[in-house]
Amino acid sequence: MPKAGSGDSDGLRAALLRINGKYNMIAPALTSAAVTADSVSPKFYNPDQKMTLSPQEYDESKIKTLSSLEHIRRRPGMYIGRLGDGSHPDDGIYILLKEVIDNAVDEFIMGAGKRINVQIDDNGLTRVRDFGRGIPLGKIVECVSVINTGAKYNTDVFQFSVGLNGVGTKAVNALSEHFRVSAFRDGQFASATFCRGILVDREEGESGEKNGTEIEFLPDREIFPDYLYDETYIDRRLWRYVYLNAGLKIHFNKTVYHSVNGLFDLLNEELNGSGLYEPIYYKDQTLEFAFSHTDSYSDSYYSFVNGTYTSEGGTHLSAFREGILKGINEFSGKKFINKDVRDGIVGTLSIKIREPIFESQTKNKLGNTEVRSWIVNRVKDAVSSELYKNSETAEQLLDKIVRNEKVRKELQIVRTEARAKAKKVAFKIPQLKDCKYHPSKDKPSKTGYENMIFITEGQSAAGSIVSSRDPMRQAVFSLKGKPMNVLGQRLNLLYKNEELYSLMQALNIEESIADLRFDKIIIATDADVDGLHIRNLLMTFFLHYFEPLVKLGYIHILETPIYRVRTKAETIYCYSEKEKDLATKKLQGKGKIKKNVETTRFKGLGEISPKEFGQFIGEDIRLRNVTIDSISEVAKVLLFYMGKNTPERKQYIMENLI
Template sequence: MQNVSSHLYDESKIKTLSSLEHIRKRPGMYIGRLGNGSHPDDGIYILLKEVIDNAVDEFIMGYGKQVDISIEDNGLCRVRDYGRGIPLGKVVECVSVINTGAKYNTDVFQFSVGLNGVGTKAVNALSSHFMVCAYRDGRYKKAVFSCGDLQSEEEGETDEKNGTLIEFLPDGELFSGFKFDREFVDKRLWRYAYLNAGLRLYFDDNCYYSEHGLLDLLADELDGKELYPPFYFADKSLEFAFTHTDDYSDTYYSFVNGTYTSEGGTHLSAFREGILKGVNEFSGKKFTGKDVRDGIVGTLAVKVQEPVFESQTKNKLGNTDIRPWIVNTVREAVATHLYKHPETAELLMDKVQRNERVRRELQSVRREAKAKARKVAFKIPQLKDCKYHPRRGKPSREGRENMIFITEGQSAAGSIVSSRDPMTQAVFSLKGKPMNVFGQRLDLLYKNDEMYALMRALDIEESVGNLRFDKVILATDADVDGLHIRNLLLTFFLHYFEPLIKLGHVYILQTPIFRVRNRKQTTYCYSEEEKEAAIKALKGRGKADNVEVTRFKGLGEISPPEFKQFIGPDMRLDRVDIDSVSEVSRVLRFYMGKNTPERRQYIMDHLVLRPV
């Protein structure tokens, strides 16, 4: 007897999607994530980046020193460059046919990010409105699209300067409720300016311009925090700058062909190795990587003719062939610089030797802590782990993320453990208030049982790159004690593991403060304003209904069935971000230091009294 199901699978079921249809069908393959603009890696910023990349590529090739950018309230973006302009006969193909573009031709574009010919095509496909207009030698060609479908074309004469204008509106059906955060755009534009000294970008009446490139980036990040004048090197394909601070961890801002590689890659690991070899060559000693790198803040930009990225969003470089020349160039440059500048060399070597002493002092403390942990249990008692973890040092792919909730006390942990997804959600419960570690030495990590257990649970002792979770979520009560615990945890991460926050792994869970309900409907509210609006709405639907308002004093008061929706796909998370490296020590010193009278006066000066 023939299988009936075979009749359901025949030639009619085989579909061939056009290039742009495939982008709309599988947008994650091209832009990483969709989102609504509340996260700096959301798709709308990738679309804007792809368009600006093309404008900046013109500047890199020596054409056009200005880029004009505007974003209207409805999300309509315009990017105008003053480069060569797309050849008029290929305008439509360049924005609608995959693998079409001049960036395959190294005579035209030697160093470009968009080598795969997908960038503006993805913007076109994922925009409800997309317009491209090229100006060349007194003529123009304009094409208008909707969701990748060509709507109209026109061409003629013009007085406009050569260049390209692209206008797009992200598709609201794909980017539901999207809104551009101007702070995120501001950060991206400053990076373009730092990486392209001499380029002027205009946005919101602001001009983004850098005269000294990566040195300006480093200076703005450090704001006087450096131990010695930054070391700077640049040639045709490699530019870098670095110095040391008194911090424990090392921080880097790495770029490939002008795009920020937040996850680093072979260029960054080669840079770090080159610094180590250069210092050892100069000193004639064999310091470890941790001895040399602890406290470094560095910036690195490389130009590669054929970059290989691990995803379309270009967060991590995969080229292995570039490693040897970066290592050797950095090694030689660092050793030569230290020979030529003995004052800088003395300050650098003093920092490295202090790092070495701290490491050796920690060795015995670490051995004792590990031996003690083995005696207590093979597993970490406060951790309820999940089953799924990303590959070591690599983020989760295909949209699957895992996370760990750090809670205060057993009652809050109980609600989350009962309602979590055990495949991807882990829980670490604190026994009490964590210690204020600001100003404490690194050995405290090994002497404090709770801090040591948390470090082991995250597996970040050797490197933040070993982090076992995509997201570290602080889930504390929405009261004074909860906020205090949250600040103590943030201090812990900022003091000892700053890159964890810099790389965007730490979040704060927003949980409802009020439950407002009547017999027919329940609304959860996250603020006083939301509560008042909910009461008004429910009362307006039936005067006979009594409205009940419950104030949640802690997470433990929310039942597991209720809690499940607050840690599900629609959970409210606020990512913890760092404005600059210099801000960290300043903020920690004020809020967590031993300056109680100053803080008390600040509170009194800024106290807001609400009417009862």
């Protein structure tokens, strides 16, 4: 994991610089690697709109059969998910890197090779060298170019492997403008070079290299035209590899990644001192987990299957939660409910199974149902045993659960009163202009057709968005003024503050964030001091009460132009001073006679006319996806920017203001 979140003052300063300057999440003059940007351009589709298509001849000539190589290149999303430009951790270039490193890690898991070298040149050329057994020399071409070919189908050779479908490395090969694989075995070597999946050269002979495999690839600019690696994301992935495989060493550029205690180290890195008790830790051949409670209101987990991060969880994660509950109840002799036990948990989980079933090639969610019972029973026994052994841990854990239970019961009373009050006012939320389409658990939105809700800072800004939005898929929630700073406030404030309660109801996240009615939550505030302050207050609201919404990537920030630069013939909208200067020079022309250029600065969203505004929330919408690197950094950053440390914050801004 990134090391900037350490407990000393330099570590905090580094974390603050990362969390705030680059993408301007919390302070006007500062930046973040914990907050990242992702440009999104969704297309809107009206399911109720009837389309009239001219009939086309449909016969045998219209049926096509694609080769595996053609299919990968024509439908890359099926193999690597999103394409992207490298500004999001799930972008395709990181999936390509992951697929190659996964194979190297599989060698370590099977006891062959404890070191992996990773190198990425400035032009994007990537090399991954392991010191395992090496691909059998006679099958080197087939293993990287023929779908459904590999040793992963043989459980004697690979017992616990991520890559079971024989697709990963082939997809990397097909989506690279240059791909070279070299295998070294017992003084002999073989190598093959490809261009966009097509073999162009092959060599073999003697070699003095140690056994292992080296793969070199350059992502295809036809598929990834504007990609750029962000080393923050690579750093995070490599730390996870070594946390999941204690003893493995990964060398990336000049950094060595290594963990002695596995998931225990990962959890301590995430908590960074915020745990209420020493983490409960367990490890055997196929199951490893660690967890502790914090003072947070939500639970957070990092779950893995055969070394790959399952960001959406799955059957193993639900079984882990159930096992914790049963273990605590068995030890305490009580019947705590799931919510009281889970609130505040931060956990890490890793399982190894022979034939994992994932929902897609990108492996975000596990579907194996047969793993449930043994995970539940093993976790239950381990948790119960640990609590019997350590009375201090047991006391602190039970104290947290009892406090959760008390808060829940108090909330039930406040919640009932709030709901009754809301019904008297209106059946509909007055500040919400809803959209017609909403996804469901059974039918989630397809990528590119997501619905969204804009949170605006007043009627003026809301008016522009409401007038220019797509009512099928775009909703608007308008704040009456600056929302309350909720840092340090208890949950019952949500039910006493009318505006925050209405926002929670509009999103439908009172019971669970799984009930969220929108694919994207977009903060749309002015680009001035007041607008940034409101953005900070909203981010504090989400991070304090509904942190998983941020962690899972639901929160976005709308980018709108600050300047309009135009002549009679052309108009350019600019999002920064630099863009404005370039636009002005372009429109003035290069001749001796300069054209008259009119420059308008938009002081707020309300100053942009609805006719103009439509283009900024349509197909060319600019969104910055807000994410967090480490749970421990959230509390520090919120306390620094939104807490009562005004002198320190003032001094920091004075030192860093440009």
